[in-house]
Amino acid sequence: MNDTDLTFQVNPHSNIMITGANGTGKSSLFRILGELWPVSRGTVEKPPKSEILFVPQKPYLVLGTLRDQIIYPHSRQQMLEAGINDDDLTHLMDVVDPSRIMLRQWRFDEERDWFHAFSGGQKQRIAMARLFYHMPTYAILDECTSAVSDEVENIIYESCKLLGTSLSLPLEFE
Numbered sequence: 260m261n262d263t264d265l266t267f268q269v270n271p272h273s274n275i276m277i278t279g280a281n282g283t284g285k286s287s288l289f290r291i292l293g294e295l296w297p298v299s300r301g302t303v304e305k306p307p308k309s310e311i312l313f314v315p316q317k318p319y320l321v322l323g324t325l326r327d328q329i330i331y332p333h334s335r336q337q338m339l340e341a342g343i344n345d346d347d348l349t350h351l352m353d354v355v356d357p358s359r360i361m362l363r364q365w366r367f368d369e370e371r372d373w374f375h376a377f378s379g380g381q382k383q384r385i386a387m388a389r390l391f392y393h394m395p396t397y398a399i400l401d402e403c404t405s406a407v408s409d410e411v412e413n414i415i416y417e418s419c420k421l422l423g424t425s426l427s428l429p430l431e432f433e
Contacts, residue, residue, distance in 0.1 A: 271396055272423050289313070289401045305397075312395040316402040318386035320374050326367040329388045343392070351391045354418050355384040355411065380407045387415050391422065398424050 265288075269275045277285045290296040291303065293313030305311065321331050329348055330338045338344075345367050352362055361381060365371070377385065383404055390398055398419065404412040 269397065286401055289399050293399050310396040311399065312390055312393050312397075313399045314386050314390055314401065316383075316405055317379075318382050318389070320377070320382065320385070322370075324368050324370050325361075325365050325373070328373055328385045329392055331389060333392075348388070348392070351388045352384075354391060354414060355387045355407075356381075357411070357414070361385075383407055384411070390424070391418060394422055395424060 267275065277288060279285055287296065291298055292305065293311070293315075294308070295313065319331070321327050326335060326338075326345070326348060329351065330343075333341075348367060349362065353359065356362070361384065365376075373385075374382075384407060387404070404415060407415070
């Protein structure tokens with residue numbers, strides 16, 4: 260990749276994989292697209308924030324309930340106003356945690372220090388449940404399934420495809 264010119268377009272319902280060796284700027288590009296980092300030069304044209312969800316390798320967790328982790332940044336009231344209930348959240352969790360380990364251990368109204376309560380893989384599963392809850396047109400996934408099994412990763416990506424979410428993924432090579 261030339262360090263001065265980069266142009267690409269991702270159309271709805273299509274996927275793009277950004278490849279390159281470690282340190283070539285894949286995650287930096289995603290952080291700019293996700294507005295975690297400012298654009299230092301050039302321009303970035305993209306859909307409204309409401310159509311894009313950035314899912315990093317280490318997802319952001321909030322103070323609050325298990326439910327709050329999934330629906331962030333929505334409140335429970337916003338969730339209910341959207342016609343979504345805890346049964347719907349259970350179905351989302353079934354996609355990312357088919358063995359239901361997390362829902363056997365915790366309830367939606369339970370509050371914890373989730374950063375310490377969840378394993379790395381559980382944090383990533385919550386982030387993917389959040390993706391399915393919000394159902395964005397575009398998702399920027401930055402190594403967000405590195406701590407889950409290949410089986411669960413395949414289920415997650417297939418679910419994204421069924422929902423019609425366009426994915427942008429980084430891939431490293433030597």
